[in-house]
Amino acid sequence: MRSDCFVGPSVLLITPANRYIIVHSRAYAFFLRKVIPTPRFDFHIPVCVLAFCSVLAAHGAPRVATAPAHGDVAVQNPLLPPQLALDGASPFFPDLSMVAKSPTVTPEGYRALYSAADWQAYRATFGTEADGILRLKTSAQLDFVQKLLDAAKAETFVPANPNSGGLRRLLLIRAVAVAYRHKEGTPLAAQAIALYQQSIDLDTTSHVAALWTLTDALTRYASTPKPDRAKFSNLAARANIQLAVLFLDANQIAAAQTTIKWLSRHDPATRADPTLRPSVVQARSLVAQSAAMLDYLNGRCAALVATVQAPNSPNADPSAAMPLYLYARFVKPNRGLLNEVLSHRGTSAVGPLHNMLEQANADPLSTYAAADALKAAAAGLPEGILKHRTMYASLQLYRSFAANPKTESERVKRTLAHIAIEALLGDGARPAPTFAVLTPVAPATAPSTSPSTAPGTMPATAPSTAPSTISVPSTRPR
Secondary structure, rough: OEEEEEOOEEEEEEEOOEEEEEEEEEHHHHHHHHHHOOOOOOOOOOHHHHHHOOOOOOOOOOOOOOOOOOOOOOOOOOOOOOOOOOOOOOOOOOOOOOOOOOOOOOOOOOOOOOOOOOOOOOHHHHHHHOHHHOOHHHHHHHHHHHHHHHHHHHHHOOOOOOOHHHHHHHHHHHHHHHHOOOHHHHHHHHHHHHHHHHOOOOOOOHHHHHHHHHHHHHOOOOOHHHHHHHHHHHHHHHHHHHHHHHHHHOOOOOHHHHHHHHHHHHHHHOOOOOOOHHHHHHHHHHHHHHHHHHHHHHHHHHHHHHHHHHHOOOOOOHHHHHHHHHHHHHHHHOOOEEEEEEHHHHOOOOOHHHHHHHHHHHHHHHHHHHHHHHHHHHHHOOHHHHHHHHHHHHHHHHHHHHHOOOHOHHHHHHHHHHHHHHHHHHOOOOOOOEEOOOOOOOOOOOOOOOOOOOOOOOOOOOOOOOOOOOOOOOOOOO
């Protein structure tokens, strides 16, 4: 064993098997003084011993604060709302303790999981028995779960009204919270989750967050049988992706970053499902690119402010308004931001581009020039969502020009439009992605209590491998 270099307090060592390891210099000195002179020393001591000694020797050394990882979005970004902090006490995720002390309160601006009246109705009917659940035997606890399931079946949920069915969702959540801790309770928990899937709106953040909470808990508890655990894990991964997309739609970038990290808990299930793997990759890429885009636009906001307030400042940049304009028009339609940027149109090329786009809406012959201008604007953007959406908007204008009967006499421009379309497709022009990870589950005529079918993402009447596409529009109640 020999040392190749010394960097500060660390030493780079090469083992006889040509494996590299960096250890603390004090651990290396101890190794030379105390270990090598012993008569029974063997050079093939596992490398993990050296690593452990390095940790011990470095214990107590001053910690160096590290900067946030690249892509983390600052809370003070003016394009973002106040960012939600997702942790163990986050109001989005219901409490699954055996005895629920308080209701789940959804943050302001988001649709509630259930109402205060639903919580009071639950406490009035089951409060006394629920508070004493810990003193009951397993069989009595499961009898209580069955009572909750029967009461939930009597409640109704109207898909057209996502606010309905709050008491039904609460009863099912409490049923899972009590049942999943027992192996004998897995069939009941599976039935409750199947009924819960029939009682939610997939575009409501609190509904999907609760679905992820229930299925994730069942995958992490040893009482869940292994085959059922894999099914729950698959459903938890799908709910995780849907939840991250909903957070992105609400511009909650920090929450989406936290949520997508939890997806790694269910990697075995996603790797085993070839229909889910592409969505996992796409969701992770979308979150990372969204964070990078908002980080870039945050800098453009600062540059635009400097341009308006101090044109001669080194931070001033007359071109800073263009990315913000494209973002407010093609990525996240925002009339307020659009008007704010247009108020400074004299400092950049935003004014002429905006006029060309407005003229293209009224005059089909002007569409080609507007498409060319958008294509040129996209060329100056960094790679990512903003560039791809701008190129896609240009592509749509080229298609509109080539398909319009009024442009039949413009054969040269039509040919150039077709060439531009192919070039834009090759460069990555694409619309906002859609995810088909979850499908609304219709109520079954005869609910089954079999644990072999209930944990699945859909009932037996619908194929689980071909769910219908669920698009995520830019504006909707959350």
